[in-house]
Amino acid sequence: MQLSELLGCTVRDTGSRAVGTVVDVRLSITGDLDDSPSAPTLFGLVVSPRTRSSYLGYERSEANRPMVLAAWLRWRHRGTFLAMWDDIGAVEPPVVRLRPGFHRYSAILRTD
Amino acid sequence: MNASSNTFPDAPRQRGRLLDARLHLLDRQMLDDRGVPVGIVDDLELSADAFGDIATGARSPRVTGLVSGHVVATRILGGQPPPSRLQTIPWRLVAAIGTVVRLRQTDMSFDALWVEHWLRDHVVARIPGGRHAAK
Numbered sequence: 001m002q003l004s005e006l007l008g009c010t011v012r013d014t015g016s017r018a019v020g021t022v023v024d025v026r027l028s029i030t031g032d033l034d035d036s037p038s039a040p041t042l043f044g045l046v047v048s049p050r051t052r053s054s055y056l057g058y059e060r061s062e063a064n065r066p067m068v069l070a071a072w073l074r075w076r077h078r079g080t081f082l083a084m085w086d087d088i089g090a091v092e093p094p095v096v097r098l099r100p101g102f103h104r105y106s107a108i109l110r111t112d
Numbered sequence: 113m114n115a116s117s118n119t120f121p122d123a124p125r126q127r128g129r130l131l132d133a134r135l136h137l138l139d140r141q142m143l144d145d146r147g148v149p150v151g152i153v154d155d156l157e158l159s160a161d162a163f164g165d166i167a168t169g170a171r172s173p174r175v176t177g178l179v180s181g182h183v184v185a186t187r188i189l190g191g192q193p194p195p196s197r198l199q200t201i202p203w204r205l206v207a208a209i210g211t212v213v214r215l216r217q218t219d220m221s222f223d224a225l226w227v228e229h230w231l232r233d234h235v236v237a238r239i240p241g242g243r244h245a246a247k
Contacts, residue, residue, distance in 0.1 A: 001157070001158045001159075001160060001162050001163050002155045002156065002157060002158065002179060003133055003138075003155055003156040003157075003158055003175075004155045004192075005163075006162075007134065023134070024132045024133060024134040024135060025132070025133040025134070026130055026131070026132055026133075027130070027131055027132070027133055027137075027175065028126050028127075028128045028129070028130055028172075029128055029129050029130075029131060029209075030127060030128035030129070031128075033129065033208060033209045033210065034208045034209075034210065035207075035208065036206070036207055036208075036216075037206065037208070037209055038128075039174050039175050039176065039203040039204075040131070040174070040175045041171075041172040041173065041174050041175070042158070042162065042172045042173045042174075042175075043123075043126060043130060043172065044123065046132065054134050054135065057132070057135045081120050082120075082123055084123055084124075085166075085172045085173075086169075088166050089165070089166060090164065090165045090166060091162060091163045091164065091166065092163070092164065093163070099168075103121075104120045105120050105121060105122060105123035106120040106121060106122050106123070107120075108122075109130060109131075109132060109135075110122070110130075
């Protein structure tokens with residue numbers, strides 16, 4: 001199974017309502033990235049309710065230059081959230097189903 | 113950060129570092145242990161437990177390898193390339209992740225660039241100046 005099968009999947013809640021599209025897959029990795037990092041595990045899915053594409057990372061990092069581009073891209077991706085793996089009930093491309101009572105977490109990717 | 117996209121709480125902290133596959137891994141150049149380009153990360157291979165119904169408390173799927181191959185046509189026209197056109201590089205061969213993905217020394221042969229090599233040898237080499245680096 002390949003990761004690209006997840007990208008672009010429609011994400012539905014338990015009522016089969018579409019809540020967005022998988023625009024990226026967040027991975028967790030331990031160890032030094034420069035020295036044989038361990039195999040990443042799937043941490044969660046970045047879900048955008050309005051777009052199907054990723055926009056250069058602006059929608060989830062704290063980068064804010066150039067300001068006009070950053071503001072436009074963030075507006076386009078407003079509402080983007082992170083669904084953690086524990087909240088994923090089923091992966092049946094082209095649909096991902098969330099568990100009842102799933103949580104929406106900030107999609108900002110923090111590096112600190 | 114725009115408030116409209118930052119109204120959700122932060123996810124629980126996790127041991128290790130977080131990175132986004134599309135942002136940090138896909139389309140990165142892969143270099144072998146001598147620094148020679150051997151392909152592009154076109155996809156990631158996931159462990160089999162990534163699909164279907166997910167049991168509550170199930171372990172997170174793991175990335176088992178990097179996938180490289182001839183994907184230009186399917187990216188433009190859609191669909192998936194046949195498995196024979198893809199090469200999976202086991203994750204244990206990954207030495208470092210940065211602006212490029214560096215691989216360990218291995219006996220594995222990388223055939224993902226044969227089209228580029230053929231073009232280099234049969235087309236570019238016939239162009240005046242095509243046999244050496246620019247000065």
